[in-house]
Amino acid sequence: MKTPMLFTLVSFTQLLLITILPLASADLIDDTCKKMPDVDSCIAILRSDPRSSTADTPTLGLISVDTADSNAEVTLDEIKDLLGKSPDSKTKQALTSCEASYGNIRSSLVPPSRESFTKGDYKFAVQYMNDAANTAAVCEAGFGGPKSPIYDANMFERNAGLLASAIASSLL
Numbered sequence: 001m002k003t004p005m006l007f008t009l010v011s012f013t014q015l016l017l018i019t020i021l022p023l024a025s026a027d028l029i030d031d032t033c034k035k036m037p038d039v040d041s042c043i044a045i046l047r048s049d050p051r052s053s054t055a056d057t058p059t060l061g062l063i064s065v066d067t068a069d070s071n072a073e074v075t076l077d078e079i080k081d082l083l084g085k086s087p088d089s090k091t092k093q094a095l096t097s098c099e100a101s102y103g104n105i106r107s108s109l110v111p112p113s114r115e116s117f118t119k120g121d122y123k124f125a126v127q128y129m130n131d132a133a134n135t136a137a138v139c140e141a142g143f144g145g146p147k148s149p150i151y152d153a154n155m156f157e158r159n160a161g162l163l164a165s166a167i168a169s170s171l172l
Helices: 002-034 039-047 050-054 057-083 089-119 123-141 151-170
Strands: none
Touching: 002 039, 002 057, 039 057, 039 151, 050 057, 057 089, 057 123, 057 151, 089 123, 089 151, 123 151
């Protein structure tokens, strides 16, 4: 008689956890994003990753770093494609500069930021992800016009970098 009762209790507890954990993470995402300058971008970035459904705050930071890294990778491919289309010299110069900048984001800014979140030493992620955001803004400014051919990617990189930096800052 005790075994079926125990089984029922364990099953009920598992069902309760499965139901409540995603809601707790959703609340954490909402609470985190309410503190960010761009709430909509924050929610879109964090909810786009399946890990966010059970994430704690450091994991939300990792998600934003990983998002910045993925965007940088795609942006590098887009830059290479644009360079292959023989743009005018001014655009080619700006794209070449951005190519180096996005390469730096991937090789020098993302890895220590990821490590910073993993090891709980968040101050480095604050600095490096701010640098990634600023790098994207400088890339955009290098075109000297209202919008570059990689404007959307630059703005997304900026938002992801600022988000990761702000999450890291909130953990200090």
